[in-house]
Amino acid sequence: MKTITFQAHLLILLATILIAGSFLASDKLSGLINPFSLTLLRFVGASLILFPFILYKKRYREKLLSTLPRALVISLFYSIFFICFFEALTITTTLNTGTLYTLVPFVTALLCWFFLKQRLNIKQLGIYLLGALGTAWVVFNGDIDSLLSFSLNNGDLIFLAGAFSMCCYSLSMKLMYKNDEMIVLVFCILVGGSVWMALALLFTGQPLDWDLLQRDSLLNMAYLIIAATLASVYLFQKTTVLLGPRRVMAYVYLNPGFVAILLFIVDGIQIPLVVIPGILLSSLATVFIQKDIENHKIN
Secondary structure, X not given: OHHHHHHHXXXXXXXXXXXXXXXXXXXXXXXXXOHHHHHHHHHHHHHHHHHHHHHXXXXXXXXXXXXXXXXXXXXXXXXXXXXXXHHHOOOOOHHHHHHHXXXXXXXXXXXXXXXXXXXXXXXXXXXXXHHHHHHHHHHOOOOHHHHHOOOOOHHHHHHHHHHHHHHHHHHHHHHOOOOOOHHHHHHHHHHHHHHHHHHHHHXXXXXXXXXXXXXXXXXXXXXXXXXXHHHHHHHHHHHHHHXXXXXXXXXXXXXXXXXXXXXXXXXXXXXXXXXXXXXXXXXXXXXXXXXXXXXXXXX
């Protein structure tokens, strides 16, 4: 059991790195096509890759109809996050959304306390505060004045709704898992995401513009489809079942640090020394959450 748990932590760590890489790829694609179309292409592309594997085995095909309704609910929360995120960015800043996203692990813990009856005490609240402080330090580059001047606007409120939906996405992966074939569940989640994003695109009346993707943009899109969508959805689903939503979402605190490291490795952008304390605080918060949950045997 300990070996399985250790492997699950390695998998969610890998998923966190893949998600961090998506920030770099998405940044290079930003402005090329609208974000709704971009996200739809991610879901459709990942679904098409899995489709032949689903067709190949009879037991996979037989599970599709029973799995799809639950997957539609799970993917709805995932899609709402993207819709709120992109809508919020038309009003607010990336800095604000990055800061507010640090609330996701704490809100996930509250939902787990309510729905899964998992305990939440003052010590744990302090750990979540530590993680939020660390990531805010990275986002604001250690600038206390910028942190103190932070204020909410309508775009921030929209993003908060999306962040709450991301928490529900994580919780629903745990609650709606019924010993499914993992590959079938992931495929249905991707199909469901395609449906919801297509509806969002239809509602907003924005064009697909997929023909605008060429050369380097195709490589970045391939990364988003294979690594940041197909692989990460599979890894998040698998590890949430094994570790629970609280443990998985605690890795959110590592995201800003991984983004900074990947920017240095891929684009040669130096990591400012001032953000290193924030990266360390976020890492400590993730470790503390894992140890606390393990000590209290929360599933």
